[in-house]
Amino acid sequence: MLKFDKIVQVSFLGGQLVYLVTLFLFLALLFSIWKDNRSVLNPILLISFLIMSYFSVGSFFYERGFGVAHDILFGLGFIILPLIVFFSGIFLIYNGIILLKKEGKSKANLLSLLAGFGVVGFFLLIYIRIQYYQFFINSKLLNVLIVSISWSFLIFGVAFLGFMLYSMLYLFMPKGKQYDFIIIHGAGLLGGERVSPLLEKRILKAIEAYNVLDDKNVKLIVSGGQGPDEKISEAKAMADYIKNNTPLSNEAVLLEDKSTTTYENLLFAKALGETLKPHPRFLFVTNDYHVFRTSMFAKKIKMAGDGLGCKTASYYIPSAFIREFIAGVVYLKWLFVALxxxxxxxxxxxYFG
Known part of the structure; x- marks a missing residue:
């Protein structure tokens, strides 16, 4: 009887610890977002809070004797969730084929297809591991390989989910009402000199934001250099589009035509803005999938302001998010090495224990 009481006591203390950790993560997430909603810590705190919330709810059901609810909850986590991940892999393969048909072959357009094959391939590997259990159990090298692949799938899968969820959440966070400059991020030009549909959406979103601001002294900074296959700079193409298709005056538009990357877009535009006004605030406009990573760069260069996203073709979003995630992993490479x-x-x- 004493042994049973000790088990109950340990179980109770374990449940209380889960609740405390969940509460701590929730408060830490709120504080981190309040302090700076662009922090790379926020996606980590968000996914950690969601995982601990899942276990907190499970612990609550168990302690209250809601056995059916407890079993359903863990069934969702350990049966339904893997099925969702598997069919997500199937979807990514389908999406990758659609993307290649619409956008043509390129390394970037292969990402969703390759990711889909990676997800499905992982489940196939686990199936083979279960079916040929005895064969694998006798080979340390194969077991090390399976464990390493599983660990990689877990950490990158969880990290991707956290990055994606927080990127979506960031889009809905309240934006400021006072800005000094609106930055429009460049993109590839059609025929080397014309604004593409993707870039046009960024311009129109920026002008929409400009029109709702009270201060009409705000300047638009069109940012983008000239690529090797372009006849003019992306900044010049955007300025021409605004001049020919909108009522904005030439004085409202500033050109930054030296940048070649997202980071340089922000860095050079910030320098340009600071020559005209001390301590300026910026609103940078890009595609919705690109906003959070751009905001990470803005934080890095100590740019005050917010990001604003425009809509992207639905078939393009999975591949775009994967590309953004890969860039985020590179940016935080030492964190992933530590994992x-x-x-x-x-x-x-x-081996040696």
Whole structure:
């Protein structure tokens, strides 16, 4: 009886700890967003809070004796969720084929297709591992390979989910009403000199934002250099489009025509703005999938302001988000390297422990 009481006590304390950790993560997330909603810490806190919330709800059901609800909850987590991930892989393959048909072959357009094959391939690997259990159990090298792949799938899958969810959440966060400059990020030109439909959406979104601002002294900064296959700079093409298709005066538009990357768009536009006004605030306009990563760069260069996204063709979004995530992983590469330390320690222990 004493042993059973100890088990109940440990279970109770474990449940309380789960609740406390969940509450701490929630408060930390709110504080971090309040302090700076562009922080790279926010997606980490968000996905950690959601995971702990799941276990908190499960613990609550268990403690209250709601056995059916508890079983359903964990069934969703350990059966339905893997099925969703598997069919997401199928969807990515389908989406990748559609993207290639509409946009043509390129390395960037292959991303969703390759990601889909990676997801489906992982599940196939796990199926083979279960079917040929005895064969794998006798091979340490194969087991190390399976564990390493599974660990990679887990950390990159969870990280991608956190990045995607917070990127979506960031789009709906309240924006300021006072800005000094609106930056329009450049994109590739049609025929080397004409604004593409994607770039046109950015321009129209920026003008929409300009029209609702009370201060009409706000300047638009069209930002983008001239690529090797372009006849004019992206900034010049955007300025020409605004001049020919909108009522805005030439004085309202400033050109930044030296940048070649998103980071340089922000860096050079910030420098241009600071020559005209001390401590300016910026609103940078790009596509919705691109806003949060752009905001990370803005934070890095200590730019005051917010990001605003315009809509993107639905078939293009999965590949675009994957590309943004890869860029985010590169940006935080040492964090992901650190996440492999527990795996290395576990493998060393399994061999020599």
């Amino acid at each position: 492999y330390v527990p795996l290395v320690l576990l493998l060393l222990y399994s």
